[in-house]
Amino acid sequence: MSRSATVVAIRPHRKACGACADCEVRRTAVCAALEDDEVVALERIMGSVRLEANAMLVEEGAPRRRVFSLTSGMLRLLTALPDGRRQITGFLLPGDYLGLLDEATHTLTAEAVVPSVLCGFPVPQMQDLMERYPRLRDRLHQMTKAALRQAWDNQLVLGRLAPVEKVSSFLLVLSARQASGRPVSDTVPLAMTRADIADYLGLTVETVSRSFTKLRQQGLIRLPDAHRVEIVDRGALAAVAGMEPQSSGSSTPSTKR
Amino acid sequence: MSRSATVVAIRPHRKACGACADCEVRRTAVCAALEDDEVVALERIMGSVRLEANAMLVEEGAPRRRVFSLTSGMLRLLTALPDGRRQITGFLLPGDYLGLLDEATHTLTAEAVVPSVLCGFPVPQMQDLMERYPRLRDRLHQMTKAALRQAWDNQLVLGRLAPVEKVSSFLLVLSARQASGRPVSDTVPLAMTRADIADYLGLTVETVSRSFTKLRQQGLIRLPDAHRVEIVDRGALAAVAGMEPQSSGSSTPSTKR
DNA sequence: CGTGTCTTTGAGGCAACTCAACACTCGTGG
DNA sequence: CCACGAGTGTTGAGTTGCCTCAAAGACACG
Numbered sequence: 001m002s003r004s005a006t007v008v009a010i011r012p013h014r015k016a017c018g019a020c021a022d023c024e025v026r027r028t029a030v031c032a033a034l035e036d037d038e039v040v041a042l043e044r045i046m047g048s049v050r051l052e053a054n055a056m057l058v059e060e061g062a063p064r065r066r067v068f069s070l071t072s073g074m075l076r077l078l079t080a081l082p083d084g085r086r087q088i089t090g091f092l093l094p095g096d097y098l099g100l101l102d103e104a105t106h107t108l109t110a111e112a113v114v115p116s117v118l119c120g121f122p123v124p125q126m127q128d129l130m131e132r133y134p135r136l137r138d139r140l141h142q143m144t145k146a147a148l149r150q151a152w153d154n155q156l157v158l159g160r161l162a163p164v165e166k167v168s169s170f171l172l173v174l175s176a177r178q179a180s181g182r183p184v185s186d187t188v189p190l191a192m193t194r195a196d197i198a199d200y201l202g203l204t205v206e207t208v209s210r211s212f213t214k215l216r217q218q219g220l221i222r223l224p225d226a227h228r229v230e231i232v233d234r235g236a237l238a239a240v241a242g243m244e245p246q247s248s249g250s251s252t253p254s255t256k257r
Numbered sequence: 258m259s260r261s262a263t264v265v266a267i268r269p270h271r272k273a274c275g276a277c278a279d280c281e282v283r284r285t286a287v288c289a290a291l292e293d294d295e296v297v298a299l300e301r302i303m304g305s306v307r308l309e310a311n312a313m314l315v316e317e318g319a320p321r322r323r324v325f326s327l328t329s330g331m332l333r334l335l336t337a338l339p340d341g342r343r344q345i346t347g348f349l350l351p352g353d354y355l356g357l358l359d360e361a362t363h364t365l366t367a368e369a370v371v372p373s374v375l376c377g378f379p380v381p382q383m384q385d386l387m388e389r390y391p392r393l394r395d396r397l398h399q400m401t402k403a404a405l406r407q408a409w410d411n412q413l414v415l416g417r418l419a420p421v422e423k424v425s426s427f428l429l430v431l432s433a434r435q436a437s438g439r440p441v442s443d444t445v446p447l448a449m450t451r452a453d454i455a456d457y458l459g460l461t462v463e464t465v466s467r468s469f470t471k472l473r474q475q476g477l478i479r480l481p482d483a484h485r486v487e488i489v490d491r492g493a494l495a496a497v498a499g500m501e502p503q504s505s506g507s508s509t510p511s512t513k514r
Numbered sequence: 515c516g517t518g519t520c521t522t523t524g525a526g527g528c529a530a531c532t533c534a535a536c537a538c539t540c541g542t543g544g
Numbered sequence: 545c546c547a548c549g550a551g552t553g554t555t556g557a558g559t560t561g562c563c564t565c566a567a568a569g570a571c572a573c574g
Contacts, residue, residue: 079413081499087413101402107409134391141398144405145358151408152364156336156344158415159459163562194521202416204563209522226521226570242338420530451553461531466554483538483553 019043028095028180029069033139041132045125051075051112057098060109066120067099073116074191077108078199088200090150091192093177099123100144114191158202161242166201167211168241171221171229186231194226215240276300285352285437286326290396298389302382308332308369314355317366323377324356330373331448334365335456345457347407348449350434356380357401371448415459418499423458424468425498428478428486443488451483472497 020031020039031039049068051057057068060079075092089108092098098118101107130137157169175188190197194205201208212229215221220237222230231237277288277296288296306325308314314325317336332349346365349355355375358364387394414426432445447454451462458465469486472478477494479487488494 079409081413081417083499085417085499087416089409089412101406103406107406137398141394141401144398144401148401148405148408149358149360149364151405151412152336152346154412155346155408155415156338158412159344159456160338160342193519199416205521206523206564207562210562213522242340242342450551462553463532463555464530467530470554 023071025069025071025095029071030097030136030139030143031069033135034133038133041129042121042136045121045129047120047122049118049120051116051118053112053114055112057110057112057118058106060107061105064099064102064104064106064123066122067097067126068118068120070094070096070098071117071119074113075110075116076113076192076196076200077110079108086199087202088196090147090154091174091196091200093180095180097140097143100140100147113196163201163203163207164211164214165240165242166203167197167208168215168220168237169243170197170201171231172234172237172241172243175231186234188229188231190227190229280328282326282328282352286328287354287393287396287400288326290392291390295390298386299378299393302378302386304377306375306377308373308375310369310371312369314367314369314375315363317364318362321356321359321361321363321380323379324354324383325375325377327351327353327355328374328376331370332367332373333370333449333453333457334367336365343456344459345453347404347411348431348453348457350437352437354397354400357397357404370453420458420460420464421468421471422497422499423460424454424465425472425477425494426500427454427458428488429491429494429498429500432488443491445486445488447484447486 020026020043021036023029023031026032026039031042034042047066049057051073057075058064070092072094075096075098076088077090077092077098078086078088080086091113092110098110099106102123130140153173157166161169171188174190175184175186178188179185192200194208197203198205198208203211212221212223215237216223218236220231220233220240222232224230277283277300278293280286280288283289283296288299291299304323306314308330314332315321327349329351332353332355333345334347334349334355335343335345337343348370349367355367356363359380387397410430414423418426428445431447432441432443435445436442449457451465454460455462455465460468469478469480472494473480475493477488477490477497479489481487
């Protein structure tokens with residue numbers, strides 16, 4: 001079993017590897033709410049966290065002592081049932097925030113999909129900063145709303161889309177999110193495993209794999225390797241994802257009305 | 258077709274039927290953030306909205322001119338696919354807020370499940386008030402976080418629970434929400450139809466009906482009539498809902514690991 | 515070059531969906 | 545007052561498609 005390589009080095013973030021000023025996500029993460037001269041306040045309470053692949057950052061139910069901002073890598077957020085079933089609620093990309101819900105304990109487990117780096121902030125001090133800089137609080141509110149939007153979209157995907165549709169939707173959304181600003185590339189890197197995709201979409205690994213194969217056979221995507229997807233026909237993929245009527249070919253996804 | 262009886266009477270809320278002061282949801286809705294003497298500001302920009310059953314309040318994509326607070330009745334929030342499939346994202350109970358996401362257009366369709374009454378607030382004036390009363394904005398932030406929590410829970414339900422588990426979970430959550438403060442009653446009124454429940458849980462009406470029957474036959478619930486459920490064995494119901502290990506009887510929900 | 519993990523593909527079973535029929539409630543109007 | 549029809553809920557029979565189980569290929573790592 002490779003899963004599980006628990007906590008991690010938490011270094012008090014000295015000016016070691018370049019400050020916030022030249023951070024990759026300076027303009028997209030929480031800190032985007034602050035001016036350059038204000039960010040130092042954030043920097044002062046900040047700790048740096050490095051995670052190896054599959055390392056667990058926080059576990060569901062654990063006390064919520066710190067909140068995090070992902071600077072590089074990818075995290076999966078998940079809940080697990082007693083019998084082992086998993087539901088991945090979402091993937092965190094660079095710039096995303098961990099700890100939107102200010103409850104006493106974490107409501108989701110967070111694990112690294114690939115080696116990742118985060119900024120960690122002690123909760124009490126973060127609250128102080130939020131009072132001092134209202135824009136910081138506003139930014140978190142805004143990120144909460146974005147997360148809610150995503151969660152609502154996911155409910156549609158989970159509840160009403162057929163497997164092939166789910167995978168199509170997943171690819172399009174991931175493609176758009178990873179582009180994030182830059183023009184969308186047609187090559188989408190899939191950092192996560194099929195098992196993660198399955199647990200995100202409410203399917204099994206086999207069904208995910210078969211769905212990829214179907215999309216490839218229909219010429220909508222190419223699969224140079226298991227962790228890279230080339231989107232060949234974006235329009236058709238969107239149509240399959242159930243985002244457009246487009247009664248084109250004879251493709252018969254499944255459950256309709 | 259009874260569905261669709263579009264918009265509604267919007268009266269400029271005179272002091273007709275008692276002011277906010279003696280409102281049912283005065284202490285649970287958005288307005289709970291304001292003192293009695295501050296609420297008048299809210300009252301001044303407020304309009305009253307009455308909906309008959311199945312009337313549509315706002316449609317997905319329509320410009321978001323007003324936001325609402327539900328005072329009585331029940332609303333369903335949903336998205337529909339071009340081919341007619343529906344996913345109900347959630348149900349609004351008295352005290353709940355409609356318009357948490359401040360986007361230009363509504364992201365969800367809102368329809369009345371039963372005759373309902375709401376307070377409506379023009380968006381620009383509401384924003385003014387939020388600047389004047391920060392606690393109002395804080396309250397909305399808090400309600401957004403609660404909604405996010407719910408949406409995350411729903412993802413687990415939709416993605417990983419078997420039909421009977423879904424229905425059990427639904428009953429328990431609804432029971433808790435409708436109690437809202439008061440001690441939870443074991444009799445849960447179901448205002449919505451089986452079709453609504455199905456579209457909420459990602460099932461068909463038949464499967465929902467059969468799930469109710471199973472739970473009844475196992476003695477976990479009683480069904481005095483189609484729209485009232487008596488919870489007989491809360492613990493067992495929670496166990497079925499996948500919230501506890503409890504390897505009791507021979508019940509075999511389905512998809513496990 | 516083994517070993518373990520991940521991915522893909524195949525075969526088969528079972529559960530949820532589809533289709534269909536019937537029971538029930540509740541207005542409406544004869 | 546009762547017949548009627550529409551809407552809703554339940555139950556049954558059959559089918560489809562996803563999951564389960566199994567095995568082999570692909571790939572990374574030691």
